[in-house]
Amino acid sequence: MSKVEEFEALRPLLFSISYRILGSVGEAEDAVQETWLRYDLSATRPTSPKAFLSTTVTRISIDVLRSARMRRESYVGTWLPEPLLSDPYEDPERSAELADSVSTAALLLLERLSPPERAVFVLREVFAFGFADIAAAVGRSESACRQLLVRARRHMDAGRPRFEAAAEQRQELAARFFEALTKGDIDVLRELLAADATLVGDGGGRTPALARAVGGADAMARLLGSVYPRIALTGVTFEPHEINRLPGAVFRDRDGRVLHTLALEMADGHIRSVLSVSNPDKLGHLGPVADAWALHEEVRRMGRRPR
Known part of the structure; x- marks a missing residue:
């Protein structure tokens, strides 16, 4: 399989990761495009394209989020995530997590987390990545990532609505x-x-x-x-x-x-x-x-x- 084919097969996943970290369709699309450019320019082929590309898009998204948070502090009025009509990534085994994590309520709760907490929560709770891959993506030890996840879960659970309509x-x-x-x-x-x-x-x-x-x-x-x-x-x-x-x-x-x-x-x-x-x-x-x-x-x- 060519690099282009590998990347296109994983594009929906990469966008979905980035959108949940950033809450912005445009910024997520830009992060995915930058991920492709880095992959295309890399001299070696990674053993796992999924791990390499997920790590790359996560790191780019964290960097974008850090600068975006500064802009959002001076945002005029209330900030809401960019409206998403459909999520391009599907996984029947993770359908509940995927649906919940893209809701406006969940994205607003994610805004309360630090960029590393947000990335760890998204990769683990939504996409079920292993801690070794998460640690590589956020540049922390596995132990540190577990601690970040505990804090992120605490913030998310405290803010979730208790009852939702069927x-x-x-x-x-x-x-x-x-x-x-x-x-x-x-x-x-x-x-x-x-x-x-x-x-x-x-x-x-x-x-x-x-x-x-x-x-x-x-x-x-x-x-x-x-x-x-x-x-x-x-x-x-x-x-x-x-x-x-x-x-x-x-x-x-x-x-x-x-x-x-x-x-x-x-x-x-x-x-x-x-x-x-x-x-x-x-x-x-x-x-x-x-x-x-x-x-x-x-x-x-x-x-x-x-x-």
Whole structure:
């Protein structure tokens, strides 16, 4: 098998490792590309291409994460991971771990970990790498990696939601939510939202924020029920889609350009969080990005028209 064939066979795994470490589609794709360049330029063929490439992409991702964390400290508003519609890597024996680890909640919890802790947790808990390979990837001893894993597990377990909705219930709640959103049915939205639900928007200071942070079922229902019917009049549509393994949707303007994504976190039969990503830097991998400011101005002008 040629180097190219070896690499392409492992590309889905490499991207999945890097995305979980970085929480960014674009940065993960860049890390995978840099991994290929190093592999292509290496003078010797490794005994295990999987071990070599996984180590390389992990090291690159750790370096990128260290600089990214500095940028995120000065990020405008709330930082959310880049929306991922589908994970290219599949492993039936690890399906539960793969699904859980790419959820927005898990990625936000991973943000609390140091770069080495995050890498060790991802490689061990998600992809079941042996400690010898993990130690090589993060440049620590096996004993140190075990200690990093213990600390990472403690942080992750402390922050996980205690109850989550079953898949069938999630789909039903999501269908009712988006129907009510389309109709502007504030009463139904209020019924679907948990009393302490939160609406979180990540525009990165680059778009008119739907809401930096709004809490409570009543306030959220009123905001959502008034905003979305108005932007629908401009030709905005949405397509239901899983966003980081959560029920959600991709919203597009009249020309099919991506406006933002919405994802729904649920528990106890209600929607606990509505997560909106509209930062154009985080949407380019989904297609051409809409001009959110122009749409915002169009909606504003519509509100001024005499009835």
